[in-house]
Amino acid sequence: EEGAAPYLPSRGGLPTLRRAAADCRGCPLYKDATQTVFGSGTRSARLMLIGEQPGDQEDVRGLPFVGPAGKLLRKALGEAGISEKDAYLTNAVKHFKFERQGSGRRRIHKTPDLHELKACRPWLAAELKAVEPELVVALGATAGKALLGSSFRVGEQRGLLLPAPDWDDLGHAAATSGAAPGHGLVCTVHPSAVLRADDRESAYEGLLSDLGVAAEALA
Numbered sequence: 397e398e399g400a401a402p403y404l405p406s407r408g409g410l411p412t413l414r415r416a417a418a419d420c421r422g423c424p425l426y427k428d429a430t431q432t433v434f435g436s437g438t439r440s441a442r443l444m445l446i447g448e449q450p451g452d453q454e455d456v457r458g459l460p461f462v463g464p465a466g467k468l469l470r471k472a473l474g475e476a477g478i479s480e481k482d483a484y485l486t487n488a489v490k491h492f493k494f495e496r497q498g499s500g501r502r503r504i505h506k507t508p509d510l511h512e513l514k515a516c517r518p519w520l521a522a523e524l525k526a527v528e529p530e531l532v533v534a535l536g537a538t539a540g541k542a543l544l545g546s547s548f549r550v551g552e553q554r555g556l557l558l559p560a561p562d563w564d565d566l567g568h569a570a571a572t573s574g575a576a577p578g579h580g581l582v583c584t585v586h587p588s589a590v591l592r593a594d595d596r597e598s599a600y601e602g603l604l605s606d607l608g609v610a611a612e613a614l615a
């Protein structure tokens with residue numbers, strides 16, 4: 397497998413991309429997962445929210461953010477005053493990576509590695525180019541790394557309105573010259589990290605505060 401690039405259609409919009417992504421074998425993750433989980437939303441969305449990868453429920457249903465993390469995300473978006481209708485939801489990696497616990501049926505999420513992130517990135521770049529969102533919100537370190545490269549650290553970049561990276565050349569911090577003009581990026585924690593946090597309440601407040609920066613940028 398050499399990444400998703402050979403599977404990308406040379407033309408067409410989101411529906412064409414979604415159909416093509418269903419057959420992607422650009423990295424080994426397609427083998428154990430149920431299906432490709434492509435982004436959801438319209439090409440007129442002003443905001444693109446990027447998570448890590450589909451979770452267990454997303455893998456089964458074929459839609460991003462339909463499980464517990466999605467529920468928390470929706471609540472936070474509502475409280476931050478961001479309409480979900482305006483948002484395109486997707487993930488940095490389109491197949492669920494997991495490991496089975498013992499002989500049981502429980503599937504435990506595994507963080508995608510940099511090789512998988514890079515392999516899947518052409519889909520994300522194609523979504524960005526099709527939607528051209530005014531604002532991108534990266535949820536967690538994986539999304540941040542997909543966009544800005546492997547040196548990305550959530551703690552250093554969260555809650556800042558940054559220039560969006562060049563959509564044709566993801567994986568580098570936004571060069572002032574290459575950045576798409578008028579396009580912004582806000583990074584924050586992943587909603588799953590909020591669910592796992594010892595102090596859930598303050599983690600949630602942090603997410604809300606970062607989403608507030610996004611809401612303001614969209615206002």
Ligand code: URA
Pocket residue numbers: 447448449450451454459460461462463465466486487588
């Ligand atoms: N976590 C993600 O990053 N994406 C989803 O779609 C669900 C959970």
Ligand code: SF4
Pocket residue numbers: 399400417420421422423424425426432489490491512515516517519
């Ligand atoms: Fe293709 Fe991405 Fe799935 Fe890998 S994770 S097979 S690159 S869609």
